[in-house]
Amino acid sequence: MSTAYELPHGTDPSGPPEVIDRREGPYGEVVLRRHGGLLQIIANGCFLMDTSDGRSERRLVDAALDALDGRPGPEVLIGGLGVGFSLAHAAEQPRWGRVTVVERERAVIDWHLSGPLAEVSARALRDPRTEIVESDLVAFVNETSDTYDALCLDIDNGPEWTVTEGNQSLYSEAGLAACARVLKPGGVLAVWSATPSPGFARTLGNAGFQQVRTEEIPVARGVPDVVHLGVRAG
Template sequence: MTARMTNEAPPVTVDRRDGPHGEVALRRRGDGPDAAYEIIANGCFLMDTGDGRSERLLVNAAMDALLPGTAEPSVLIGGLGVGFSLAEAAARPGWARITVVEREQAVVDWHRQGHLAPFSRGALDDPRVEIVLADLVGHIRTTRETFDALCLDIDNGPDWTVTDDNSGLYGPTGLAALHTRLTPGGVLAVWSAQPSAPFEERLRERFTDVVTLEVPVDRGVPDVVHIARRKA
């Protein structure tokens, strides 16, 4: 997710769907090859295609933090969004398995058949990629799969959740569930629209090597990526 775009032209809604979690809409600003898109969920701005630096950092920082010698590393990306994180993961041959958990069928459709396809750059067809249509919070609690990296971008941050149920993911119980989904020495990366000192402290209670990486934006506080490691 990125800060709201500065282009003041009125957006045009190109698709709107009613899903199991409410309304999700895709809006376009501008026309032609320079058109930008934004995803709105239940009236709440989620993300746009204006700047993908922090979303790319999410997966690159996770890979860079993997322990040396990690064989055939796997990554779970929480949230397909506008596709920046998935496209970046697929562009790196080091990932042996890439699982994307996305709860909205509409978002998957926009990448497979629609306006967001250029931003995921064909990554949905990569043989390493599996798309799981599910709510991430429930999936983390029920799956038995483990991953070398978890890259989460489903909210505007730990202190600004899109869905009330998501808030538990960033508390002690949610972090315990994420911990179990990581291999020993595995990396947790969490995107946020603003720094969160309380979340950093909660990470330190269960993980090691906690760092916060900042990406400056045009206006307001920087986007950040929180990185932490499960003990090896």
């Protein structure tokens, strides 16, 4: 199981961050940097995630799997590659069938295929069940003809704290209807958030999702992360 990135010998974790790569993409600037033993992803100056823990990303995948009805070989769509914790954890579980990850930033994909983040995801990327799709998730859920048993979203810091303005539509009733469209009957939507969002939980119910609930995930400091869950009607 992937956990924290190991601290390289001679690295001072209290020193300034080191920029490893910086790119300008269609959605703005993305940066990969190292701070001590951690790798961090920054988008448009907004800290997204690092390799310090990963428990909430792994719980995102587990919560979706737990909420399924025991169907064999469920297929999961993961929105956002990030540092790779969700993908790595899904690929470690033999119960999952196809594991598809949608990532819109070419730089993030490259950091996993041939960069430092390969240490987290290399084994998962070699798994024949794994597929990486370079696409904007908002467009993908509106255009794909594929369907999945679970959709795990981790593309923002939460429904009320999006990386780009265009992502906000995904958490509306219309956006959630698009998410439901790519789910099979009884399929599960799991949405990661850095803070609880009672309003989003209500929106899930208004969009037709059933068994809506919010699961808290303790973190080392601050308020718990959460996973919002809903089940598409059968």
